[in-house]
Amino acid sequence: MEISLSNFTVAASSHADEGGDTFGEKTKPIAELNELGVHAKKHVGVGVSVREGVGADSVGVSVREGVDADSVGVFAGTDVVQSTHDKVIAGYWLVKAVLDVALNRGANKNKLFRGTGIFEDALEPDSLISIKQYHLLLTNVQSQTKGADVSFLLGSALAAQWLHSPMHVLQTCDTLEALLTHLVHQQTFRWCSIPLCQFQCFTTNHKVMLIPQSTVGGAKLAQFVSEVSFASIVALLKGIAKQRVSVSFNFTCARPKNIADFETHLGLKVAFNCPFNSMCIEKHALDESMSTPVIHSPNMVTDKELGRYRLFERYPLISLPDYVRCHVYQTISAHNMGSALPELAEKLAISPATLKRKLKEFNTSYRQLSEEVWRNYALVLLSVHKANNEQAARQMGINDLPNFRRTVKRLTGKTPSELRLSNV
Numbered sequence: 333m334e335i336s337l338s339n340f341t342v343a344a345s346s347h348a349d350e351g352g353d354t355f356g357e358k359t360k361p362i363a364e365l366n367e368l369g370v371h372a373k374k375h376v377g378v379g380v381s382v383r384e385g386v387g388a389d390s391v392g393v394s395v396r397e398g399v400d401a402d403s404v405g406v407f408a409g410t411d412v413v414q415s416t417h418d419k420v421i422a423g424y425w426l427v428k429a430v431l432d433v434a435l436n437r438g439a440n441k442n443k444l445f446r447g448t449g450i451f452e453d454a455l456e457p458d459s460l461i462s463i464k465q466y467h468l469l470l471t472n473v474q475s476q477t478k479g480a481d482v483s484f485l486l487g488s489a490l491a492a493q494w495l496h497s498p499m500h501v502l503q504t505c506d507t508l509e510a511l512l513t514h515l516v517h518q519q520t521f522r523w524c525s526i527p528l529c530q531f532q533c534f535t536t537n538h539k540v541m542l543i544p545q546s547t548v549g550g551a552k553l554a555q556f557v558s559e560v561s562f563a564s565i566v567a568l569l570k571g572i573a574k575q576r577v578s579v580s581f582n583f584t585c586a587r588p589k590n591i592a593d594f595e596t597h598l599g600l601k602v603a604f605n606c607p608f609n610s611m612c613i614e615k616h617a618l619d620e621s622m623s624t625p626v627i628h629s630p631n632m633v634t635d636k637e638l639g640r641y642r643l644f645e646r647y648p649l650i651s652l653p654d655y656v657r658c659h660v661y662q663t664i665s666a667h668n669m670g671s672a673l674p675e676l677a678e679k680l681a682i683s684p685a686t687l688k689r690k691l692k693e694f695n696t697s698y699r700q701l702s703e704e705v706w707r708n709y710a711l712v713l714l715s716v717h718k719a720n721n722e723q724a725a726r727q728m729g730i731n732d733l734p735n736f737r738r739t740v741k742r743l744t745g746k747t748p749s750e751l752r753l754s755n756v
Contacts (some may be wrong), residue, residue, distance in 0.1 A: 333663055344435075345544065354515055356401065357452065364595075367740060369656065371489070380693070383703060387406045387599070388677055395726070403713045405553070409574050411649055411650060412649070412650055412651070412652055412655045412735070413463070413649050413651045413652060414652050414680070414682075414690050415690065416462060416464035416467070416548065416693050416694060417462050417463075417464055417691060418462060418463070418465040419460035419461055419462045419465075419524050419729070420460060420462070420463070420523055420527075420649050421460060421461050421462065421463065421465075421466050421522055421524070421527045422458075422459075422460065422497065422498065422524035423450070423455060423459050423461030423465070423466065424455050424456060424459050424497075425461060425493040425496065425524060426458050426466065426490060426493075426527070426665060427450060427455055427461070427469070428493065429451070429486060429489035429490045429492070430444070430469060430473055430486065430489075431452070431494055432472075432489050432735040433442070433473075433477070433484075433485045433486045433489050434473050434476065434477050434482075435484060437477035437478050437479050437482055438477060438478045439472075439476040439477050440476065440679065442475065443472065443476055444469065444472050444473065445469070445752075446472065446756060447468055447673070448468045448469050448472070449465055449674070450465050450467050450469060452503075455573065459703060461548060463527065463528070463548065463651070464696075466527060466528065467528060467548050467553070470528070470553060470557070470560075471552075471553060471731060472527075473486070473551065474556050474679075480588070480589075480593055481590060481593035481596075481597070482557050482705065483559035483563065484559060484560075484563040484593055484594075484596070484597035484598070485597075486560050486563070486565035486737060487559065487560040487562065487563025487565075487566075487567060488563055488567045488597065489681060490525060490526070490560070490564045490566070490567075491525075491565075491566075491567030491568040491571055491650075492526070492567070492571070494568060494572060494664060495571075497524050497525075498521070498524055499521055499525060499568070499572075500522070500525060500542065501520065502514055502572055503572050503622075505572075505622055506621065506622060507567065507618065507620065507621055508548065508573055508575075508577060508618045508619075509618035509619065510619050511573055511622065511733065512565075512569070512613070512618065513533075513538075513567065515565060515568060515569075516531040516533070516565065517531070517533070519649055519650050523649070525564060525568070526560070526561045526565070527547065528545060528546060528547045528553075528555050528557045528559040528561075528563055529544045529545065529547065529549060529560075530544075530546060530651070530653075530657075531543065531544055531545065531560065531561075531611075531700050532545055532652045532657070532708060534708075534716070535615075535710050536716060536717065538614060538615055538616075539612050539613060539614050539615055540612070540613050540618065541610050541612050541712070541716070542557075542607055542610060542611045542612075542613075543609065543610045544557070544558045544610075544611075545611055545653075545654070545657060545741070546563055546650065546653075546703065547651045547653055547654065547694070548559075548653075548694055548695055548696075549653070549695035549696030549700065550695045550716070555609075557711070558609050562567060562581060562598060563598065564597060565611065566579060566597065566599070567597075570623075571624050573704075574622075574670070575620070577610075577611070577613060577617055578599075578601075578610045578614055578617055579597075579598070579599060579601065579611060579612065579613050580601035580610055580735055581598050581599075581602045581603070581606050581609075581610070581612070582595075582603050582604075582606035582607075582610045582612070582756055583603070583609050584604075584605070584606055584607070584608060584609055584611060585605075586605055587604040587605070588604070591605075603755070603756075606756055607711045607715045607754050607756060608708060608711050608748075610756075614703045624731075645752045652690055652691065652694060653694050653701055655680075656676060656698060656701045656702075657693070657701055657704070657705050658704040659675075659679075660672070660701065660702045660706070661705060664705070664706075664709060664728070664729070666729075668708075670682060673687065673688075673698045676698075676734055691754060703743055706743055707744055708728075708738075708741040709728065710724065710728065710739075710743055710744060710751075711744060711751065713727055713728070714748050714751035714752055714754075715751045715752065715754035715756045716756050719754050721733055721748050724736070724740075726750065728756045736748075744752065
């Protein structure tokens with residue numbers, strides 16, 4: 333079984349000043365945008381480089397020893413968004429999509445923006461908003477709109493903005509695999525499409541499985557954000573690649589009354605009461621070529637404008653919770669079950685107490701994130717791969733079988749035998 337990472341590796345900070353507790357802005361010259369590594373049909377401007385060697389590991393990077401430090405998306409401590417108040421989200425298109433959906437579903441514009449610190453008349457195409465601002469905006473949308481399909485409509489509306497946002501460069505990808513890789517793993521595109529969700533990629537012999545992980549903790553908005561993200565990816569694949577991709581979805585919730593909304597926006601392959609939320613794509617579908625011509629629109633962001641965006645000046649940035657998850661996955665590869673919080677704090681050039689405080693701002697903790705990582709790993713091993721106890725324990729680096737069973741029960745609420753009976 334191969335467990336995959338989201339194309340980033342934890343690296344030690346190269347700018348550890350004495351204070352270390354304050355996140356400092358970091359800019360990169362536009363020339364470095366070529367490191368995005370988009371496998372392109374032709375060079376169409378900033379953010380795209382023609383690269384021939386997109387390998388078999390494009391969708392997810394396997395956890396293994398000796399990860400190349402020069403690989404795409406290696407993050408130093410200075411590249412981490414350590415506060416929900418840091419403005420890293422390309423807000424113009426996201427806010428526009430929210431208004432398009434919410435106002436048509438009974439929301440009041442003034443109430444939507446209340447408490448967010450977002451002012452519509454001040455938004456420009458290069459405006460950035462913070463994680464906290466966008467999280468509050470979606471919370472207002474969820475509470476003020478009518479209809480159970482708002483999350484799916486919002487996801488589709490977000491995707492509809494792609495041609496007029498920095499994501500238009502993705503139409504130069506050669507294959508669906510390259511497109512999906514950059515949609516869900518490249519932080520630059522993440523911040524202008526699905527900023528409150530990062531996907532963890534797992535691969536089996538026949539499919540790629542994407543499990544959503546929330547940037548901000550808390551169950552209240554988690555399902556809503558997952559539905560928005562799923563609908564957005566489906567619509568983006570269809571809009572950019574101009575083809576319908578066979579995708580299946582699993583949800584932890586019980587079968588809802590509005591099942592028609594799920595099937596309308598996500599397709600007919602939807603299952604409920606599953607061990608985890610996930611999106612699955614058959615591997616053979618990812619090999620399909622994107623033969624569609626590059627579209628140019630009068631309202632499309634030009635290469636010159638793209639170069640001025642603060643979004644790209646601050647590439648790459650990863651949220652603190654995702655950085656922690658990555659670190660935990662690296663401990664899995666080293667078969668280390670112990671806590672690595674002090675080590676991680678050292679990489680970020682902050683104290684363990686400061687790291688705990690910063691994670692609390694994201695409404696989460698190191699323990700919660702660590703257990704989420706181990707839980708997903710155990711669920712995939714047992715419910716997807718149907719590994720026996722010995723195999724799963726060995727993969728998780730647990731030598732004692734009774735301890736393995738207790739760990740799985742604590743993490744998932746079910747025994748290994750019960751998980752193997754799950755239909756995922």
